[in-house]
Amino acid sequence: MSICAAFAVPHPPLIVPGVGHGREAGIQATVDAYREVARRVAEIAPDTIVLSSPHSTSYLDYLHISGGSGAAGTFAQFGDRADGSRVAYDRELVGALCEAADACGLAAGTAGERDPELDWGVLVPLHFIQEEYARRRDAGDDLPTYRLVRIGLSGLSPRDHYRLGQLVQHTADTLGRRCVYVASGDLSHKLAEDGPYGYTPDGPAFDELVCHAFEEGDFLALMTADRGMCERAAECGLRSFQIMAGALDRTPIRSELLSYEGPFGVGYGIAAFTPTGAGGSDASRAIGDRYEAWHAADMDRRRCAESPWVRLARYSLESYVRDGWRIDPNRDLPADLAGALPDELFSTRAGAFVSLKMNGQLRGCIGTILPVRDSLAEEICANAISAGCRDPRFSPVEEDELAELVYDVDVLSEPEAIAGPEELDPARYGVIVSASRGRRGLLLPDLDGIDTVAEQIGIAARKGGIDPDDPSITLERFTVTRHV
Structure with a gap:
């Protein structure tokens, strides 16, 4: 079995005594659960720990895997230079993982690392694991040294994060590695008015969703969580948990929520997932396939529910990207769309913005404050093309992205x-x-x-x-x- 266990953990630096200076006692349940995680990791004595962190190198369209021989880091930015970690990377597993991603067309690899130092999303879990290893070695236990694979997150889809986890499972199995997966990530950062980030009702709602998913092993809920709610909750760990879910693809598991706390306005959840059978042996745990079916149905539902304004924007951009054709809404529309458009689109003038999202992330937004064309319909058509192909923050939309785009059209007073x-x-x-x-x-x-x-x-x-x-x-x- 390549993935021997997986754990979801938070990463508050104050949990380290050299940073917290006693404040860590305010989240004692989290400290105790972290020590239990470390105990289980040491008991397994894995060859490799695969650790994903929201604070490692991240890109909108690329999943970064740290390359090189290893890295080090301390909690100096939090006032504690004495505590930190130095690790060796599993270069063979990293290389095989990058090759596998390239072979299946997943945008993932070691290119573009801006800062090789270990981030606190990695340092916090390593602090507890290394503390437990040191304790056991002092007691005479001859624990072997593990190596690390460090993964960042991206703006890619839940499915792409899950696919990377699947590749972790596959490459570890091919190389005969015994691995533990650690998914580092806090839950909502908006649980309390007096917290550092304030409060929104979506904060507790998000934490409740994730904790229930952890308790039940319901990884599909982690894949299908509403992106708007997640953004409003200011979460940071969800995509880390999605990669972890992929690493347990088709694996029967026992799931445990070891602790949950939010005393400082930020949610800290710790969960353990223990395989009870071989990876790939449980078809009911094919969460990636179930997500694909859900996503296709969700996009169909969205398309069917689009307003005429949005349908017009979509038709304009799709015609331009596929055929290089700037439609004239006065004469170039298919009969079903032309019949659905209200007269006001042609009889009024107004500024309008067209916004595009993909995978819950902004993909383009361009508009006009005041009208510059003869009708609102023409304004929307032109701005849809500009949002998709002229927004300087993004590369032009490509044809294979069109089906994944979600549109908003804002008409301005x-x-x-x-x-x-x-x-x-x-x-x-x-x-x-x-x-x-x-x-x-x-x-x-x-x-x-x-x-x-x-x-x-x-x-x-x-x-x-x-x-x-x-x-x-x-x-x-x-x-x-x-x-x-």
């Missing part, structure tokens, strides 16, 4: 000048921040993760290259009618 921030509400109004030399930045209203006026103004200003503290800035507000 005419902006009105306001006296100051007190006249804003990020849930109701969008904001335009203007400065000298014609610089201007805009942010739409009611965006996930934007809860305060200060955040809204700051983001809008930075988008326009404006210092949000510049006393000369002026503000305008507007409302939107959002079509999804």
